[in-house]
Amino acid sequence: xxxxxxxxxxxxxxxxxxxxxxxxxxxxxxxxxxxxxxxxxxxxxxxxxxxxxxxxxxxxxxxxxxxxxxxxxxxxxxxxxxxxxxxxxxxxxxxxxxxxxxxxxxxxxxxxxxxxxxxxxxxxxxxxxxxxxxxxxxxxxxxxxxxxxxxxxxxxxxxxxxxxxxxxxxxxxxxxxxxxxxxxxxxxxxxxxxxxxxxxxxxxxxxxxxxxxxxxxxxxxxxxxxxxxxxxxxxxxxxxxxxxxxxxxxxxxxxxxxxxxxxxxxxxxxxxxxxxxxxxxxxxxxxxxxxxxxxxxxxxxxxxxxxxxxxxxxxxxxxxxxxxxxxx
Ligand SMILES: Cc1cc2nc3c(=O)[nH]c(=O)nc-3n(C[C@H](O)[C@H](O)[C@H](O)COP(=O)(O)OP(=O)(O)OC[C@H]3O[C@@H](n4cnc5c(N)ncnc54)[C@H](O)[C@@H]3O)c2cc1C
Numbered sequence: 121x122x123x124x125x126x127x128x129x130x131x132x133x134x135x136x137x138x139x140x141x142x143x144x145x146x147x148x149x150x151x152x153x154x155x156x157x158x159x160x161x162x163x164x165x166x167x168x169x170x171x172x173x174x175x176x177x178x179x180x181x182x183x184x185x186x187x188x189x190x191x192x193x194x195x196x197x198x199x200x201x202x203x204x205x206x207x208x209x210x211x212x213x214x215x216x217x218x219x220x221x222x223x224x225x226x227x228x229x230x231x232x233x234x235x236x237x238x239x240x241x242x243x244x245x246x247x248x249x250x251x252x253x254x255x256x257x258x259x260x261x262x263x264x265x266x267x268x269x270x271x272x273x274x275x276x277x278x279x280x281x282x283x284x285x286x287x288x289x290x291x292x293x294x295x296x297x298x299x300x301x302x303x304x305x306x307x308x309x310x311x312x313x314x315x316x317x318x319x320x321x322x323x324x325x326x327x328x329x330x331x332x333x334x335x336x337x338x339x340x341x342x343x344x345x346x347x348x349x350x351x352x353x354x355x356x357x358x359x360x361x362x363x364x365x366x367x368x369x370x371x372x373x374x375x376x377x378x379x380x381x382x383x384x385x386x387x388x389x390x391x392x393x394x395x396x397x398x399x400x401x402x403x404x405x406x407x408x409x410x411x412x413x414x415x416x417x418x419x420x421x422x423x424x425x426x427x428x429x430x431x432x433x434x435x436x437x438x439x440x441x442x443x444x445x446x447x448x
Contacts, residue, residue: 122148122268124444125288125297127275127311129155131251131433132422133303134258139437141265143445148295149267150288152274152307156255159305160430162399164325164347164355165251167207167431168243170340171217173226176407179428180230185435190247193434194254200264203257205249206350212246215239215341215384240341248338248347251430270295275304278311284417299444301420306365306400308409308423318409318424320365320400324373325357328381328391335385344380353394356381360401360427369396401426408432410439412447420444 124140126133129151137147149155167190169175169183194207217223218234218241227234234241263269273290278300280286287296302308306320335348347355356377374396382389404424413419422440425432 122146122295122297123299124148125150125295125300126303127288127301128303128305128308128423129259129269129271130158130303130305131156131160131255131258131430132305132425132436133301134255134262135433135437136301136303136422136440137262137267138258138265139441140444141262141267143441145444147262147267148270148297149262150270150273150275150290150295152272154271155259155269156252159399159401160255161252162323162325162397163251163401163430164345164357165249165254165430166212166338166345166347167247167249168212169428169431170343170345171214171223172230172232173220173222175428179407179432182408182432182435182439183428184230185438186432187245187247189434190249190431194249194257197254197257197261201257201260203253203260205254205257207247207249208350209245209247210348211337212243213237213239213337213339214241214243215339242337246338249430250349254430275311278416278419280416283415285419297418298448299418299420301422301440301444302413303422304402305423305429306402308402308421312413317406318402318404321403321426322361322363322366322398322400323358323427324361324369324377324396324398325355326374326377326393326396327353327355328378328388329394330354330388330391334387339384341380341384344377346381346384354381354388354391365400367398369398371396402429408436410436410443412443 123145
């Protein structure tokens with residue numbers, strides 16, 4: 121019996137587990153595959169919404185509060201686990217949209233300055249993290265903090281008695297806890313009668329090998345972006361596709377992403393694709409779902425972060441913690 125059962129070991133589940141464990145709760149996290157292999161792995165790791173003025177206030181609040189703690193969080197994870205998440209404030213060069221009225225208004229309201237750049241506007245404060253490493257660091261950290269991680273165990277259903285969730289049933293065994301928290305990413309709807317409130321939006325991305333310094337900043341143009349990693353690799357993304365849970369890769373998409381990169385930066389002409397992958401962003405009608413599930417006692421959701429789960433994760437975990445503390 122744990123204080124908290126977390127369903128799903130992506131960035132949201134593991135960050136939630138960390139916040140709860142730090143607060144003194146006993147936590148069991150149950151993951152159907154290995155932790156950190158779905159959307160949180162597939163993402164780019166930009167610690168900001170792409171065009172922030174296109175998002176709701178709540179997404180911006182969660183993002184900004186998370187941005188304020190990310191650097192220190194990554195430093196703490198490095199000190200505690202020895203895993204370098206490669207948090208880098210590489211800045212984001214925006215080549216379009218920055219001069220629209222909404223953008224100028226948003227920057228004034230949020231006191232965000234963009235520097236003039238020959239190719240657009242440079243948002244110097246925007247950072248990136250190497251998300252697969254962040255996930256490894258989080259897993260290592262929560263294990264050290266005493267979180268029990270159960271992998272390769274799919275939660276099949278909730279154990280409910282008199283409108284209270286007592287625990288979860290997996291294919292192997294049952295787990296019991298005072299609070300159950302669904303952090304199941306794009307799969308979160310499956311355990312509840314909220315079909316279609318959380319649903320997958322597929323994204324395809326590629327990575328090419330280049331040299332460190334060829335690109336200095338994250339680059340964004342027409343919804344496509346380039347993310348230069350420390351070792352010279354450059355991620356190029358991404359598509360947004362409403363195709364359900366179809367993981368298939370379209371070669372033409374890879375070619376188009378490569379063309380996007382070389383059309384913006386001649387130094388990238390002739391590069392070849394090192395890897396091409398897809399992932400399922402958890403979309404939600406409300407933009408993000410961090411809430412107590414009112415129909416059942418002891419049940420919470422932290423999901424539906426769509427394109428911003430990596431950047432909103434720290435504050436999402438704090439909000440979840442506050443909700444649970446408030447209810448108990
Ligand atoms: C191509 C792409 C680029 C992206 N770029 C960025 C970016 O630059 N910045 C950013 O902030 N965000 C980005 N995102 C979005 C971000 O990756 C997601 O918002 C975030 O990873 C969601 O985290 P999660 O933990 O909710 O989901 P996931 O990482 O998908 O984790 C959910 C986990 O729950 C498990 N699970 C589900 N159901 C069950 C069950 N019944 N039992 C047990 N386990 C279960 C799954 O196996 C999975 O491991 C991107 C996404 C994609 C696809």
